[in-house]
Amino acid sequence: MKNILVIAAHPDDEILGVGATVAKHVNNGDRCFALVLGEGITSRYENKNQVNNIEVEDLHKDANGVAKIIGYEDLYLENLPDNRFDSLNLLDIIKVIEAYLNKLKPDIIYTHHGGDLNIDHKKIYEAVLTATRPINKEQVKEIYCFETVSSTEWNFEYKNSFRPNYFVDVTETLNKKLKAMKYYKSEIRDFPHPRSLESLVASAKVWGSVIGVKYAEAFEVVRIIT
Numbered sequence: 001m002k003n004i005l006v007i008a009a010h011p012d013d014e015i016l017g018v019g020a021t022v023a024k025h026v027n028n029g030d031r032c033f034a035l036v037l038g039e040g041i042t043s044r045y046e047n048k049n050q051v052n053n054i055e056v057e058d059l060h061k062d063a064n065g066v067a068k069i070i071g072y073e074d075l076y077l078e079n080l081p082d083n084r085f086d087s088l089n090l091l092d093i094i095k096v097i098e099a100y101l102n103k104l105k106p107d108i109i110y111t112h113h114g115g116d117l118n119i120d121h122k123k124i125y126e127a128v129l130t131a132t133r134p135i136n137k138e139q140v141k142e143i144y145c146f147e148t149v150s151s152t153e154w155n156f157e158y159k160n161s162f163r164p165n166y167f168v169d170v171t172e173t174l175n176k177k178l179k180a181m182k183y184y185k186s187e188i189r190d191f192p193h194p195r196s197l198e199s200l201v202a203s204a205k206v207w208g209s210v211i212g213v214k215y216a217e218a219f220e221v222v223r224i225i226t
């Protein structure tokens with residue numbers, strides 16, 4: 001049994017790139033946790049300082065419902081400012097992550113890709129790499145970056161593009177990911193948006209075809225220590 005921790009910026013990121021893989025971990029008896037660092041909503045407002053607590057609460061309620069569908073044992077929601085992680089000191093993000101690493105002692109971490117268009121995703125990638133430097137005895141053995149559709153593919157920059165080299169056959173668990181995304185009413189979109197159910201299925205089919213299975217999720221290996 002392993003401890004799995006998904007470290008993400010916004011509610012729905014913990015599903016988009018890795019939801020079906022986490023559901024597979026759950027089926028294998030692993031303990032899965034998600035840490036979502038941003039409140040995920042205030043950048044949609046004209047006045048970013050006017051937080052609508054009801055909307056944040058609704059989103060967080062959805063996130064908890066979704067976590068149950070996937071089988072996350074716990075979902076931890078922090079309240080860093082949506083799409084403004086670059087206004088924070090990186091060290092402050094690192095400290096939050098470190099507190100959860102001490103508490104949960106994950107064997108495997110899944111997190112954002114450093115080349116994503118979204119600034120919060122980039123900052124999380126940097127913070128996770130710093131927080132997990134292999135200097136302690138309790139090292140995180142495996143770290144992988146997931147793809148977050150509507151961010152990873154929208155950074156049209158070759159040198160930092162997502163080049164997956166680790167694939168998980170999710171033929172058995174893709175349905176849970178789709179059910180979970182359907183539940184995220186404020187995040188799901190109509191086709192052809194990348195966060196539509198049709199696009200998520202298409203993406204799983206493409207990655208599946210790369211490795212000769214029906215559906216897959218794709219990752220970039222950051223490091224594996226054995």
Ligand SMILES: [Zn+2]
Nearest residue numbers: 009010013118
């Ligand atoms: Zn995000």
